[in-house]
Amino acid sequence: MSEVIVVTSGKGGVGKTTTSANVGTGLAKLDKRVVLIDTDIGLRNLDVVMGLENRIVYNLVDVIEGNCRMKQALIKDKRYPNLCLLPSAQTRDKSSVTPEQMKKLTEELREEYDYIILDCPAGIEQGFKNAIAGADRAIIVTTPEVSAIRDADRIIGLLEANELKRTDLIVNRIRMDMVKRGDMMSIADVVDILGIDLIGAVPDDESIVISTNQGEPLVGDDSLAGQAFMNICYRVMGEEVPWLDLSGKSSLWSKISDIFKKK
Amino acid sequence: MGFFDMFKKKGSGDMAKDRLKLLLVSDRANCTPELMEMIKNDIINVISKYMEIDAEGLDIQITQTESEGNNGSVPALYANIPIRDIKQKI
Numbered sequence: 001m002s003e004v005i006v007v008t009s010g011k012g013g014v015g016k017t018t019t020s021a022n023v024g025t026g027l028a029k030l031d032k033r034v035v036l037i038d039t040d041i042g043l044r045n046l047d048v049v050m051g052l053e054n055r056i057v058y059n060l061v062d063v064i065e066g067n068c069r070m071k072q073a074l075i076k077d078k079r080y081p082n083l084c085l086l087p088s089a090q091t092r093d094k095s096s097v098t099p100e101q102m103k104k105l106t107e108e109l110r111e112e113y114d115y116i117i118l119d120c121p122a123g124i125e126q127g128f129k130n131a132i133a134g135a136d137r138a139i140i141v142t143t144p145e146v147s148a149i150r151d152a153d154r155i156i157g158l159l160e161a162n163e164l165k166r167t168d169l170i171v172n173r174i175r176m177d178m179v180k181r182g183d184m185m186s187i188a189d190v191v192d193i194l195g196i197d198l199i200g201a202v203p204d205d206e207s208i209v210i211s212t213n214q215g216e217p218l219v220g221d222d223s224l225a226g227q228a229f230m231n232i233c234y235r236v237m238g239e240e241v242p243w244l245d246l247s248g249k250s251s252l253w254s255k256i257s258d259i260f261k262k263k
Numbered sequence: 264m265g266f267f268d269m270f271k272k273k274g275s276g277d278m279a280k281d282r283l284k285l286l287l288v289s290d291r292a293n294c295t296p297e298l299m300e301m302i303k304n305d306i307i308n309v310i311s312k313y314m315e316i317d318a319e320g321l322d323i324q325i326t327q328t329e330s331e332g333n334n335g336s337v338p339a340l341y342a343n344i345p346i347r348d349i350k351q352k353i
Contacts, residue, residue, distance in 0.1 A: 144276075146283050153287050182274020189280050193287065 002110040005117050005236070006135035008159075010151030012122030014143045015172040018208060019229075020119035021049045023139070026219035026233035028083035032114040035074065037106075038088035039131040040121035041096060047087045051078065051215020061089040064101045070108060084113075094126040099133035106134030115236075124158060132159065137166040139199065139236075143173045144185040153194060168199035170232065175204045176247040200232035203246045224248055288338050289325045299323065306342060315348040 007020045017038075024036040038046035041061065047053045058073035063086070077083035089096065109116050118135060121127035132138065138159050142152040152169075159167050171187050178184035187201045205225035211218035219229040224246060231241045307318050321344050328339040 144279075146279050146286070149283055150286055150290065153290060157291070179276065182276050184276045185279050185283075186276070189276070193280070193283060 002114050002116065003137065004106045004110070004135045005115060006120050006132050006138045007117060007141060008120035008128065008131065008138055008155055009122065009141040009148070010124065010155040011142075011148045014148050015141050015170075015202070016122075017045045017049050017119050018212065019139065019141050019170060019172065019202075020046060020117055021217045022219040022229040023233055023236065024115070024117045025050075025077070025080065025083060025217040026230050027115050027117075027236065028077065028080040029220055029230075030233060030237065031082065032237075033082045033112065034115045034117065035084045035086060035109055035113045037086045037109075037116065037118045039097075039102070039118050040127060041088050042090065042093050043121065044088035044090050046119050047075075047085060048215065049212055050085055050217065052085055052087075053215075056087045059087045059089040060105075061092050061096050064097055064105060094121070094130065097130050099129050102130045103134040124154065128155075128158075132162055132164070135164060137168070138164050139168050139170055140194075140196065141170045141172050142190065142194070144171060144179075144187075144190055149185075149190060149193060156194060156196060167196050168235075169194060169196050170199060171201040173204040174201050174246060180247075199235045200228055201244075201246060202228040202232075203248065285326060288327050292325050292338055294325055299325075302340075306344070310344060314346055317345040317347050320345040 005023075007016050007023070009016050020036060024034050028034045036046060036050070037060065038044050039060070040046075044059075047056060052075050055075045058068040060073070062068045063070055063073045074084040074086055077085065106116055106118075116134075118131045120131035140152050140155060140159075142148045156167060169191065171190050174187060175184055179186045187198065191198050203224050205223055207218055207221075207223035208225050217229075218226040219233065220226055224244070228244055228246070231244060234241045303321060303323050306323065307316065307321060310316050311318075321342070323340065323342040326339055326341045328337060330337040
């Protein structure tokens with residue numbers, strides 16, 4: 001049975017595209033047939049994060065307007081043959097697509113893919129409405145900041161009104177050192193405030209920047225963020241995975257330097 | 264940071280949490296500033312019938328309060344109305 005998952009946040013810059021790329025790639029790694037759809041018309045980004053920007057011929061709007069067949073617009077991933085990307089149009093705007101058209105498009109993709117992952121644009125306007133139209137469930141991405149959590153709360157309200165089956169939360173860019181000294185809200189604080197189920201927490205990790213530079217999602221590698229994203233993929237599939245210790249480095253040297261810092 | 268500062272100073276994480284909680288109560292209540300202004304004016308009108316109040320100093324907001332049952336905190340309308348003269352006007 002296939003599932004349509006929308007990755008959304010309200011606020012921009014919290015990690016929707018990075019999350020979409022990593023969850024999509026991770027599920028493909030686990031032998032699922034996955035299609036990633038960039039629904040941010042006018043500001044396409046997912047292709048760059050996936051490292052597929054040079055292969056785009058047709059896009060989402062072309063498929064919807066009937067300029068090409070679905071197969072022609074889907075770009076096969078470099079690493080996983082069971083992973084595809086449907087890129088967004090760069091020179092059009094959000095009003096080129098309607099929620100009904102998006103619903104029809106996702107229905108068509110259900111026949112051939114296990115997971116259809118929609119990377120939602122920031123905001124709550126047309127682009128957001130298009131992205132959630134065909135979705136069964138949502139992954140809300142937020143960071144431990146007042147503005148991002150406020151927007152996430154708004155999005156959760158809107159998704160409830162649209163009767164999505166399920167909404168899960170990812171707390172992105174958490175810094176355990178700051179949480180420990182009381183200068184950042186903890187994962188538990190964020191979950192408590194938003195009141196939805198946590199599906200994963202991803203640390204603020206330099207390796208994310210490096211992987212985005214390279215256009216290679218880091219899911220499944222041995223970085224902390226890579227492990228965190230892989231765990232999220234297992235949880236998306238319904239498996240139970242123990243929670244990762246995100247405080248990171250526990251090398252002898254960092255333990256020694258911690259002792260001296262405490263003074 | 265000195266030893267005693269640890270007890271004095273609240274971490275900014277807690278500040279964020281407290282601010283956010285208040286913010287979300289009014290967000291979720293869907294109270295627009297216009298609506299709050301209307302409520303405020305009506306309160307002034309009603310109370311003014313009975314006593315002289317300082318309309319400028321009046322402060323109303325939606326906050327949270329612990330409910331008497333055990334279902335946690337509930338939204339509450341908080342109003343601080345400075346009274347100038349309590350004598351009846353009539």
